[in-house]
Amino acid sequence: MKRKLQLKGALRTYLYWPIILGVFFFMLNIEIFLTNRKAGIIGGIFWIVYILISCLVYLRGRKRIRRDLVEFAANYGQTQVSLLKELDVPYCILSEEGQLLWGNDRFLEVIVNKKAARRSITNIFPEITRGKLPKEPEDKVIHVQAKERYYRCVLSLLPDSGEDMGDSGLPLNQLMEAGDIISMCMYEETEIINLEKVREAENLVVGLLYIDNYDELIDSIDEVRQSLTIALIDRKVNKYMQGIDAISKKLEKDKFFFAFKQSQLDGLINSRFSILEEIRNINLGYDQSATISIGIGVGKGTYMERYEWARAAIDLALGRGGDQAVVKDGDKEQFFGGKRVQIERNTRVKARVKAHVLKELIEGKERVVVMGHSIGDTDSFGASVGIYRIAKTLNRKAHVVLDKVNSSV
Template identity: 35%
Template sequence: MKRSVAKGLNIYFILLYFVLLILTATTAMFFASGNNTEGIISACLVVVTAIAAFYVIMVLRTTVSERILWNAVQIGTIHEQYMNQWDYPYAILTLERTVLWYNQEFKKLFADVDDLEEKSIEELLGGIKLQKDGRELEEKEITYNGRYYFLRLNRVQIEDDEQAEEKDGLDEHVKQFYTISLIDITREVELEQENLDRQTVVALIYIDNYDLVFSSMEEGRRPLLEAMIYRRLNDMAAELGGILTRLEKDRFFLIFPHKALLKIEEGKFKILEEVRKLNIGNKLPVTLSIGVGIDEKLEQSQEYARAAVDLALGRGGDQAVIKNEERYIFYGGRTSGVEKNTRVRARLIAYALKELIVESDRVFIMGHKNPDLDCFGSALGIYRGVTALNKPAHIIMGGPHPAVMDLYRRVVEERDYADIIIDEEQALDYTDENTLLILVDVNRPSICESSRLVEIIKNVAVIDHHRTSVENVGKAVVSYVEPYASSASEMVTEVLQYLTERIKLKPVEADGLFAGIALDTKNFTIKTGVRTFEAAAFLRRNGADSIRVRKMFKNDMEEYKAKAQIVASAKIVYDTMAIAEWVSGMDNANAVAAQAADELLDIAGIRASFVLTKTPEQVNISARSLGDINVQLIMEKLSGGGHLTVAGAQLKGVSLEEATAKLREAIEEFTRGSDRE
């Protein structure tokens, strides 16, 4: 600044000197036009005037310069004193983030540091990382010495006049430094936390299998078990400082202060395990589904709690779900669902579905992308049920997939199935206000054959056996999601028996449903219950042939070699899990990978298997387990899903090595049990 002021003064006084000199010379020339005496006098006058003017200008220049510079120094001193009086820490930093100047409050904040100058601000703040991308402003909340501060880092630019003139004002000659201020917001944070702690949290607690548990034990012991369950729940409510109310025989309502939520989260909802361990003669363990809602408004908290408990039930029960405005948090869910022996719900769903079909003008049936036999088989079953009610129906499928090619050929060769399979564009042409969409073997819009149709069509029904994820068809008019069921084909077979009287399946439809059950149960060895065999028996009576079904699972030589290659390349991790990588060029890569994952489970000691398949578009992961490891929870960490024994995920924009690293990280989190699930 001093250099700029001095330069301006020099230019000013030089111009003033030349103006006076020119005026004096002009006057002298006027007098010189007379005679020599006057000329000599004029010349002397010019010299004296020039000397006098130079002396006056120099004295004036010194006085003015000193006054201006003194004022500038005074202003700078006042400004510095003013910044020292600020009641919050303030400092000026170099481009390297080292301290250049600081006020008194900044010095007090770091009183234990001897020399603050040239110290890195990040080191002073305990390793807090600040911006590195040259942004002009960064604001963030930090903690230091147990207090909260609002940090404001500002980049300042000052153009150097001399350099700008000499270098034509190029950007590299712009001086930069940073200013940093730290506002103490500890009181505000404490008040905000105090307000949050006082909020009321709503929880809904359901006993998943109340009727099954109590019907499996002696009548005299039932009141004792019921009292023990209520005692455990009451103890939890007292520990949380809340109030527990019984709504129905198997449903409870709990409210407690938000500050107690951390306590129950740290214990990972140990009430789930405590109730599950109760045994006084009951043949089945008691499991709970808990939904917790958090919001400033009490009524909204109740809505969140209801949505959370519905999600917990849709994921198989025996877990807790916390929902707030931003996200869901899951605890538990590591056990398999318990099969219900009663078909009451299947009958009720059939009646509700029948009403929807009868009231609709047209019905679309759709599964997930890259359909398998369970998806296509259950779609054929629903098609038969809709046509039995004399309503037009179409199956939406983009094209024949290798996994269902044999069944697909049989369908298109049947005369009665002409034009029943359409694509998305054809379906959009037929869609109107009175169209019904039935989703089978899928409850996530993003992986449906056409997510666009899910958005457009108002009336949607869902029949699925996969655990419900956060992303689901929330607007479904009828939702039949049973994670304990072996397959969607089993569920559809049961619904068909109540949809119309004496329904008659065609052999291709019966084969498709039977193949779907066989696929998802690994030929009736995994997740197979009484109702699974009852459904298979019904299909056999309606023309299903096990020999024809077995032909659908046959592989050619190339597929067989590929499976052998995958199994041979597998690596064992955590002693009980197998991971295999495969770069595929085959059309039915996913089906081959899934079969290889199944075969890896046949190896002694392997409890879970993961096969990663690299395709041009993405990396697909097929996950399988024998039931004691919930592969769905692992796949959900990779934005996938499925159910306890069969799950999968798709990773886009990553290499095979990166996908394997992400999978190992997800497995490690699950194995440690350090996460919330």
């Protein structure tokens, strides 16, 4: 629909100045006429000529200015389209339903399949679902991946103003009846993510390695084999640490501290900590074989926090009977090994260790639910009450859950 162009603001005031001055000169001429009749008549003639010239200039200039403004607006719109089209940042316009309406050259290079995008942008970027499209005039940020590159997409809702957009060069005029449109600008963050991955791969991972049955092992063999056994264990451990480019230090006769890059952790997990089997296979002719436990602390915490996680992990491994590795990442634990059924050893697995692990588990949760075994009895109920009191002492919400009350409870 065509609209009549109307001048507004300072431009309109600027064009009205000759008329304003004409009114001023008319009042001045009246004053002159009252003072000198002849001078007033001459001034009136000049005022009439001035008014005629001003009106002529105003009418002709008004049309020329309007024409120039329309031409400027058209050139400005074409310049905008040209800038958007040649913009080095991928940019596109979507419908409310997520269908591609228009995209610049850089965006089309990214998506490749234009037809699929016209059906739905989700076909190109599964991360951008219809439910994630902005419904309010607030920017939404969605991270997507295209091939091997990563982008941060900023989606903005552009409400329909109800005005004719004119011939802007964009295929929107015929599509504006659909309602609001969404602009999407994509900022590449591949380099940042790759640097983050490199930084994460070089993070320090802290580990502790304990020989579970050191005292029992030494007591069960003669003095000649004692030094040989310990030397074999130390050699296996040191060789294993060299294989993962780790720094290791023997803290005590049966304890090792080590640190390595996080990039090596996946290899250890995939091999399920083969050092456990290697140490278990050391046998110099005696019945009992050596076993070890490993605790590893990993995550985005401080170095001290990772060390504390490693201590908690080794306590978990010992509390579960030893001969296994535990990887602790904050509140998450992964367990590996533990193939042999081992008896509890007074030197390692004792009440203090289990109590320490239980305390950390409870402190890491906001709510504790305590349940006894099926067909509960007074022993299980009493133990449940004990755990309940521990949780309350640690300022945690706790509840004891019973399936049903029977004669034993």
